[in-house]
Amino acid sequence: MASPEAIPADGPPASNLPVTVEAPFLRLWKGFLTARVMVAIALVLLQTLGQAVNQALDPATLAVTVAYLVATVLMRILARHRPPPPGTGVHWLPSIGVDLAVVCTLQLLHSGALNYTPLFGLPILMAAVLGTLTLALGTTAGVTLMLLGLAWLGSRSGVDDPQRYLQSALTGTGYFIVSYLVHQLATRLAREQEVAQQSRMAARVQTQVSALVIQNLTDGVLVVDENDTVRNANPAALQLLGQPPLPPLPFSLTHAAAWDPLVKLARRTFRQEQPQTADADLLHPGESPTGLHVRTWLTSSRTLAREAGSERLCVMFLHDLREMQARLRTEKLAAMGRMSAAVAHEIRNPLAAIVQANALLEEDLTDPGHKRLAHMVQQNADRLARIAEEVLDIARVQHQISHSPASTLQLDQAVAQVWSDWQGQDPAARRGLVALGAGDAHVEFDPEHLRRVLVNLLDNALRYMGPELDSLCITTRTSITGQISLQVWSDGAPMDKSVERHLFEPFFSSESRSSGLGLYLCRELCQRHGASIGYQRVVRLTQRGDTGGNAFTVGFRRTTRPSEPSSLFDTIVV
Numbered sequence: 001m002a003s004p005e006a007i008p009a010d011g012p013p014a015s016n017l018p019v020t021v022e023a024p025f026l027r028l029w030k031g032f033l034t035a036r037v038m039v040a041i042a043l044v045l046l047q048t049l050g051q052a053v054n055q056a057l058d059p060a061t062l063a064v065t066v067a068y069l070v071a072t073v074l075m076r077i078l079a080r081h082r083p084p085p086p087g088t089g090v091h092w093l094p095s096i097g098v099d100l101a102v103v104c105t106l107q108l109l110h111s112g113a114l115n116y117t118p119l120f121g122l123p124i125l126m127a128a129v130l131g132t133l134t135l136a137l138g139t140t141a142g143v144t145l146m147l148l149g150l151a152w153l154g155s156r157s158g159v160d161d162p163q164r165y166l167q168s169a170l171t172g173t174g175y176f177i178v179s180y181l182v183h184q185l186a187t188r189l190a191r192e193q194e195v196a197q198q199s200r201m202a203a204r205v206q207t208q209v210s211a212l213v214i215q216n217l218t219d220g221v222l223v224v225d226e227n228d229t230v231r232n233a234n235p236a237a238l239q240l241l242g243q244p245p246l247p248p249l250p251f252s253l254t255h256a257a258a259w260d261p262l263v264k265l266a267r268r269t270f271r272q273e274q275p276q277t278a279d280a281d282l283l284h285p286g287e288s289p290t291g292l293h294v295r296t297w298l299t300s301s302r303t304l305a306r307e308a309g310s311e312r313l314c315v316m317f318l319h320d321l322r323e324m325q326a327r328l329r330t331e332k333l334a335a336m337g338r339m340s341a342a343v344a345h346e347i348r349n350p351l352a353a354i355v356q357a358n359a360l361l362e363e364d365l366t367d368p369g370h371k372r373l374a375h376m377v378q379q380n381a382d383r384l385a386r387i388a389e390e391v392l393d394i395a396r397v398q399h400q401i402s403h404s405p406a407s408t409l410q411l412d413q414a415v416a417q418v419w420s421d422w423q424g425q426d427p428a429a430r431r432g433l434v435a436l437g438a439g440d441a442h443v444e445f446d447p448e449h450l451r452r453v454l455v456n457l458l459d460n461a462l463r464y465m466g467p468e469l470d471s472l473c474i475t476t477r478t479s480i481t482g483q484i485s486l487q488v489w490s491d492g493a494p495m496d497k498s499v500e501r502h503l504f505e506p507f508f509s510s511e512s513r514s515s516g517l518g519l520y521l522c523r524e525l526c527q528r529h530g531a532s533i534g535y536q537r538v539v540r541l542t543q544r545g546d547t548g549g550n551a552f553t554v555g556f557r558r559t560t561r562p563s564e565p566s567s568l569f570d571t572i573v574v
Contacts, residue, residue: 144172220318291321432472443556464492
């Protein structure tokens with residue numbers, strides 16, 4: 001039995017596809033239907049030729065064969081798309097039932113030496129292959145009883161012939177053996193097909209996962225054969241190859257002279273049959289060199305490929321040296337930050353002494369030139385103090401991440417308070433639009449931490465925004481999915497891509513007078529509260545029309561807890 005329907009305990013395992021019939025089982029079903037049609041055609045032809053030769057008309061036998069032909073053709077047309085369920089039932093009557101009835105009728109109506117009983121093999125095979133074991137044995141038992149009945153009818157003349165009964169019993173026994181063996185074979189084939197189908201599905205899923213991973217790798221991946229032809233490449237590799245437009249896959253690495261280093265490395269890998277590692281510069285005409293760190297592997301050796309009858313492929317991983325250097329630079333900056341924190345801590349005490357001494361000295365100065373010098377000392381000392389405090393804030397934030405408890409606040413109320421305090425320091429210069437749309441939504445965030453994040457974003461926006469009233473916009477909103485966010489938008493010029501990549505790194509700044517710690521502290525504080533912060537270029541509708549600007553968006557984690565007062569340990573102590 002090989003049907004994909006639900007199968008009783010005496011049948012093989014069912015397929016996981018309850019609606020779509022599996023192709024091999026459907027072909028078996030169509031094969032049986034076609035065989036029935038061919039048998040019916042053969043019976044009609046035999047009856048026609050027999051009557052033509054004997055010149056004796058047997059209308060009953062001819063009518064039965066013609067009716068059988070019509071029934072099989074209709075069955076072939078109407079039931080070709082899906083076999084009946086494998087269990088026993090009336091649904092097998094149009095196929096197995098009709099075959100048994102027709103063969104039995106022909107055997108009863110025949111005259112002469114012609115024997116129709118071998119045709120019982122077709123319904124038995126159909127039941128054994130497409131049905132359950134119960135259906136197969138039941139069909140065989142019915143055929144055996146018919147054979148014994150036909151033997152009894154044949155001996156009604158009054159002379160009992162034991163040979164007839166012995167022949168019928170032997171034939172029935174053979175049918176039982178064939179039915180059981182065929183059903184076991186069909187059961188095994190069905191199980192093997194199910195295992196093969198599951199393996200195919202697992203392989204297909206694994207292929208899709210591998211393709212998805214390769215497509216989204218930040219490193220480039222090239223698959224090259226021994227003829228220098230690129231069989232496959234992910235988007236990162238195509239971007240690193242440069243010089244668009246690239247030819248469609250597959251294409252030859254010899255297409256561009258700039259790819260010669262990759263060609264040589266691939267050929268060396270095939271020749272030596274060893275992984276290779278090298279740095280290569282791709283020199284395109286009129287462009288700056290693209291530095292790559294390349295690693296290669298072979299899919300198999302020459303001997304294994306020959307034995308398996310497959311070809312060897314070279315997989316090349318391309319790493320952008322600029323990105324690698326940027327990561328190294330970030331690690332160095334982090335190490336420098338730790339050292340700077342220690343240095344800043346040691347600087348504060350002598351710096352405080354300098355400020356105090358300068359203030360005492362300034363009280364006794366009368367010369368305007370000397371006063372101007374003292375003022376310069378005071379300004380630069382204040383600047384050094386601010387830088388030292390920002391450096392030390394890194395260690396303070398890390399301490400808070402480990403020790404401060406969670407608290408909640410009403411977002412719109414907190415943002416309105418911070419905006420009011422920040423704008424009140426310089427109402428003429430600090431102008432903007434505030435749109436609070438989060439309602440009474442509460443978020444998990446410390447009020448003092450939110451103040452520091454928002455003030456840092458507002459100070460950054462103030463440096464680059466225009467003079468218009470709507471050059472700065474603060475918005476809060478709750479999306480349809482319940483995501484609560486805060487966005488600070490300003491109409492400043494677009495950021496350079498090199499600046500955007502390192503925007504939240506410590507000690508990175510596009511200005512020489514900045515410590516580069518503001519956005520880094522914002523990110524650390526957001527992560528401490530399970531929030532996220534990101535940058536993107538956003539176009540907003542202003543009084544001047546659609547205006548592009550820089551938007552920093554904070555996505556909060558929603559909470560249903562009531563707002564709690566913050567602890568003294570949650571605040572940043574300066």
